[in-house]
Amino acid sequence: MLKRKSLFILILTINVAFSQNTNCFDVARKGNLSDIKLLFDNDKNSVNAIDDKGSSMLILACYRGNQEVAQFLIENGANLNYVSNNGTALMACVFKSEFLLVDELIKKSVNLDLTDVNGLTALMLAVQFKNTEMVKKLLNAKANTTLKCKQNKTAFEYAVFSNNEEIINLLK
Structure with a gap:
């Protein structure tokens, strides 16, 4: 009985961890300001999470044109100079013509x-x-x-x- 409970707790923990990791990238792609704030309140290190393809949350938010999430990430410690297989957050903003985000990245001294x-x-x-x-x-x-x-x-x-x-x- 104790082994079953331990196994159940382990499986539950893995599922929660996996869904939180998946959710952070969903938040980057299509979340809103309250979603990213909640995520940040639960785990401040999530701002620099990298997905299985090597993209950061900031790069994903920039490629998706998710300005409010990208802005929050820029202001809250995201690595502005992270280079993924798809380039940088600045390159994503250039690709999507996100002038306001480019301005914010420049203000924060992006490379x-x-x-x-x-x-x-x-x-x-x-x-x-x-x-x-x-x-x-x-x-x-x-x-x-x-x-x-x-x-x-x-x-x-x-x-x-x-x-x-x-x-x-x-x-x-």
Whole structure:
């Protein structure tokens, strides 16, 4: 009887732990401010949880455009410079054109020049997406224009390839 109770408690504990871990990533993707606050109140270290694919909660929130959760994570100790297989939180914000979150990351001194697995920076991504306003924002924040990706191209070379005169002129 004691073994059964112990086994039951162990299984229950594993299930609760697994569901909490799963829930934190669900909160990052589609939760709201009260969800993330509750999660944070229960476990302050959850702000830097990494999912099974290597993405942080902040990166997931940024890719999903979940601004209020991403903002909370930024303000409450999330690793702003964590690099996953899908890049960084800044790259996710550039990809989704999340200007307000980019501003918040810049205010918190995010490293603008981190690279993804292909050696691309957030600036290079903004250039590739022909997002002139994002390019301006990153340049104003002093993103490095001389870095080269694994294909040995700079942001300027991506701009030339894109044929976007305004971005080309910004990078000259």
